[in-house]
Amino acid sequence: MSSSELQQLYQQIILDHAKYRHGASSEPFGVFDADGAPGLRLAESHQVNTTCGDEITVRVGVRAGSGAAADAAVTDAAGPAPVIEQFVWRGDGCSISMASASVLADTMTGLTVSEAEALVTTFRELLRSRGTIEPDEEVLGDAAAFAGVSKYPARVKCAMLPWVAFEAALMQVAAASAAPAAPLA
């Protein structure tokens, strides 16, 4: 490995996101209250990378698409597309995992849930490609900078950690939407 390869891993955009963490809560999270915001379906996921102890908590708020009543539950596929309205996180970890969370916050806010899920799949395929997939910056935006991570299998987990937390939170939203009477898991 040459120094330029290390610089491909630690691209400036990644170092910047690691330093100026978008969407990161500066205050410790209070107790999670799934019903804390009227009209929003809230979910939280905490993930730990057991290899190194990195951890992250992601909180998302999903709102039913335009036209839905302010406090209506998120609707199913037949209704307006639900949109990710809130994305906040708190974490402690290496520059790769922290930058990944920052990019994730920028990328996901405002997307529909199905757009977000598709992007998670694209990102995961990129990271698992061991450098064989050329990232589409049009689709991935800043997340394309993590292509270099795919050549370092030991670091793929670092970059994926926030995305896995986000995905788990979306699954909770989906589960709660499918059975609105049941409490969030």
Place this chain on the structure above:
Amino acid sequence: MTLSAPSFRRAAAVALTEDEVARIRNDFPILEQRINGHPLNYLDSGATSQNPISVMEAEQEYYEQRNAAVHRGAHTLAFAATEVFESARETVAAFIGAQPDELVWTSNATEGVNLVAYAISNASLGLGGPDAARFRIGAGDEIVVTEMEHHANLIPWQQLALRTGATLRFIPVLDDGTLDLAAAATIVGPRTRLLAFTHASNVVGTINPVAELVELAHRFGALVLLDACQTVPHLPVDVAALDVDFAVFSGHKMLGPTGIGALFGKAELLAGLPPFLTGGSMITTVDMEHAEFLAPPQRFEAGTQRISQAIALAAAVDYLTETGMDRIALREAELGQRLVAGLAEIPGVRVLGPAAGIDRIGLAAFDVAGVHAHDVGQFLDEAGIAVRVGHHCAQPLHRRLGITASTRASTYLYTTTDEVDQFLAAMHEVAPFFGVKP
């Protein structure tokens, strides 16, 4: 640290020289490797050490010449295997100042701690009869550990406390990475049944005052278990002189193979201790309802043993003994001091544990302001330097020191001064690379 001055300081020995280290390196083929275009600079022996050729040959020779089940069978190979297996026990026991029947093979130190914890648990259920009564614990009894323990010497005691209703307490760590001995004197008391602590910290490198802690525990009739994982490979250790009741260590940290470690227990204690794992090879007579158990150490060695690993570990011990543990200890003490002094000069680097000039084993863990340990490790790996990053299986200690992860460089008898210096030079480049201004 006068009370805890390690015994190797009193030895009339001199440290291994640079030339001797250069010769030693010829015995370790893996060190010839290049990593990312650089010679491998292996500074992770605290996690696992490398193997000399003699250790690998011992294992191969066993499989080529003597492989058979030990302690059973009436054929020549079975006798040969048993002989070399028991001879390995004698070698390793002598290395730590124990009698052969005081040394129980385990998979690693973790299994050794669990063996004692589960045996105490079994005694507390009434197993083992009157001989085991002294090991019974329950509500009102206390198990004491320290805040600097590796998870292997913490979680088995947490679990034992949960199973028995005993209370787990701990001796706190001071800001300088030493134990709060004043607090220890108030925590260890009449309720204490067992004190488990590490001989040397795998993170901060502190060498704990064993004699003082053993005296404290024994004053109240409490048993002492010593985690010797970071000392048996690096310092002369004599468990009889230290008067500990139990001690554990792992083979792979002392030039041996993985999958083998040992538990030392005083003969009179092992004699009363009920077994942990049960099955074949640890019994005398068995009927459908009952079994009678063998005397130690076989009572604690159920099933077919790690024969080749035990033999290879004895070869590792021979290698260490021939090199001289006192000389290895002095050499690593020098390298440990060089690491600490060099790291302390780097802006933004905080060395954890004892400051330069204070006794420590040959390792140093540190925090780099603004750069996560994982990133430090990645940067060093580019230069062929292998270090450990993360919590080093000591999350409570890291929390106590106000961090979640650190980077650790650890040396061994094959580490050169140049390697330490190359590591220190690379460390100067870490903060600039990540754009952090200390």
